[in-house]
Amino acid sequence: MVQNIQPGLHSYKILLLGDSKVDKTAFQTRIVFDKFPPKYEYSIADLSLRTQTILNNQVYLLDIEDTPADVIRIYKTDAIILMYDVTSRSSFERLRTWYGEIQQIKESYKLSGLRECSLEDARVVCLVSNKADLDRGGDGISRHEGLELAKEFDCLFFEVSCKTGVNIDLTLEHIIRDLRQHEQDSAGRFTLWSRLRTVIKCLIPRIRILL
Ligand SMILES: Nc1nc2c(ncn2[C@@H]2O[C@H](COP(=O)(O)OP(=O)(O)OP(=O)(O)O)[C@@H](O)[C@H]2O)c(=O)[nH]1
Numbered sequence: 001m002v003q004n005i006q007p008g009l010h011s012y013k014i015l016l017l018g019d020s021k022v023d024k025t026a027f028q029t030r031i032v033f034d035k036f037p038p039k040y041e042y043s044i045a046d047l048s049l050r051t052q053t054i055l056n057n058q059v060y061l062l063d064i065e066d067t068p069a070d071v072i073r074i075y076k077t078d079a080i081i082l083m084y085d086v087t088s089r090s091s092f093e094r095l096r097t098w099y100g101e102i103q104q105i106k107e108s109y110k111l112s113g114l115r116e117c118s119l120e121d122a123r124v125v126c127l128v129s130n131k132a133d134l135d136r137g138g139d140g141i142s143r144h145e146g147l148e149l150a151k152e153f154d155c156l157f158f159e160v161s162c163k164t165g166v167n168i169d170l171t172l173e174h175i176i177r178d179l180r181q182h183e184q185d186s187a188g189r190f191t192l193w194s195r196l197r198t199v200i201k202c203l204i205p206r207i208r209i210l211l
């Protein structure tokens with residue numbers, strides 16, 4: 001069937017963050033190549049890979065950035081996915097600290113006034129629980145715990161398996177929808193503020209200088 005592709009391209013950068021061995025590389029490989037890496041290799045540097053997907057007849061370019069686990073570094077990005085391994089409580093518990101650090105980094109950039117370094121858009125968009133194909137074990141993370149943390153972070157939540165591919169497409173689809181919605185809301189807020197400024201300027205010429 002020939003699809004009626006909408007004009008215009010939307011491109012989003014998505015950063016993957018989480019402890020070592022939570023599947024950041026496997027997640028990126030599954031999204032970009034639809035494959036599961038045959039063996040584990042410790043990531044030593046950031047690696048961004050681009051992929052293209054079509055949703056609702058609209059083309060989306062996605063830059064998926066895999067990161068090493070040791071240091072938390074965030075830079076201009078549209079979204080952050082926080083990941084944990086469903087069998088590893090430490091990888092889950094560490095995420096609260098990471099989330100706090102993300103907020104701190106964003107705040108310090110904001111205070112510095114360096115607009116080009118602004119990380120305001122770097123939202124935690126999704127919490128991803130990996131290795132759904134494995135038995136959680138006694139100390140594993142329940143779905144309820146995952147959902148509660150996602151509520152705390154005010155973000156989406158999905159349980160996936162990079163090995164079997166389960167829920168990968170669904171997760172990506174929901175993330176794209178969320179990013180698109182956020183983009184539209186931001187554009188709406190900007191337009192509203194521009195209109196408001198024009199009205200205020202016309203009505204009260206005296207405060208023109210302040211605006
Ligand atoms: N059972 C199972 N194992 C997985 C799955 N995804 C990844 N693994 C395994 O988990 C290990 C870690 O996967 P990676 O994707 O390399 O983890 P990472 O987060 O990139 O790790 P670092 O590069 O060290 O930060 C590898 O041995 C993978 O084979 C999955 O969905 N199910």
Ligand SMILES: [Mg+2]
Pocket residue numbers: 024025026041042043066067068
């Ligand atoms: Mg890796």
